[in-house]
Amino acid sequence: MKKGMMEGGRICEEFSAGYYGVCTIGGMLSAGTSHVAITPLDVLKVNMQGACRFGLYEYFKKVYSNALVDQNKSFIFFISSASAEIIANVALCPFEAIKVRVQAQPQFAKGLSDVSMVMFSTFEHTVDFLYSNVIKRRKEECSRPQQLGVTCLAGYAAGSVGSIISNPADNIVAALCNRKADSLKMAVKKIGIAKLFTRSLPIRILLVGPVVTLQWLFYDSIKVLSGLPTSGYVRTDQVEKTA
Numbered sequence: 001m002k003k004g005m006m007e008g009g010r011i012c013e014e015f016s017a018g019y020y021g022v023c024t025i026g027g028m029l030s031a032g033t034s035h036v037a038i039t040p041l042d043v044l045k046v047n048m049q050g051a052c053r054f055g056l057y058e059y060f061k062k063v064y065s066n067a068l069v070d071q072n073k074s075f076i077f078f079i080s081s082a083s084a085e086i087i088a089n090v091a092l093c094p095f096e097a098i099k100v101r102v103q104a105q106p107q108f109a110k111g112l113s114d115v116s117m118v119m120f121s122t123f124e125h126t127v128d129f130l131y132s133n134v135i136k137r138r139k140e141e142c143s144r145p146q147q148l149g150v151t152c153l154a155g156y157a158a159g160s161v162g163s164i165i166s167n168p169a170d171n172i173v174a175a176l177c178n179r180k181a182d183s184l185k186m187a188v189k190k191i192g193i194a195k196l197f198t199r200s201l202p203i204r205i206l207l208v209g210p211v212v213t214l215q216w217l218f219y220d221s222i223k224v225l226s227g228l229p230t231s232g233y234v235r236t237d238q239v240e241k242t243a
Helices: 017-035 040-067 073-091 093-102 115-135 144-177 184-191 193-198 201-225 237-242
Strands: none
Touching (some): 017 201, 073 115, 115 144, 144 201
């Protein structure tokens, strides 16, 4: 049900065009800020990727939640993040090509990342788990600092799971790019199945976890400052009409 007046300093209604605009700007700033000190070359590309990824994810999550009311939540999260990721990667092809040329690695190209699907889904499920089983209160009953604390924990969980999922592929790519192997089969053989999953994993979790945590923290902080709720809840039109 729409209200005539904005509450709690909210600058726009949830799921309105303004809401998705805030999400897009929040995603751009969160992704760019967290990468400034780590990969300066990627800042422009990451700004745009964050804008597409976060803004479109929120949009598709709402659309698919309404269209697929009876579907499993994980499926909603997966197809929402996949849709956003495809558009983000297609839009950023020119920037990626320039970055690769600058890095003098013309043989290396990134495919569409399915890791983002896992990370967004992990974030959503972790938020739900924390409120349901740890805090045991609804999000609306928690203070803003508590909500942002949940965001940080869920963000770190998402980054850690993403690191675990992508570690084998990253080890193979590293071996091929460093010319330690001439083929995928040779790379797997040289690294070994066990090390394929474990090599550099603790370091990756320590590095990627905080980066993803910062992205979600900046993103949700911008939403909070705009008077909007933090991330991690699928609200369908049916629920709004019965509320």
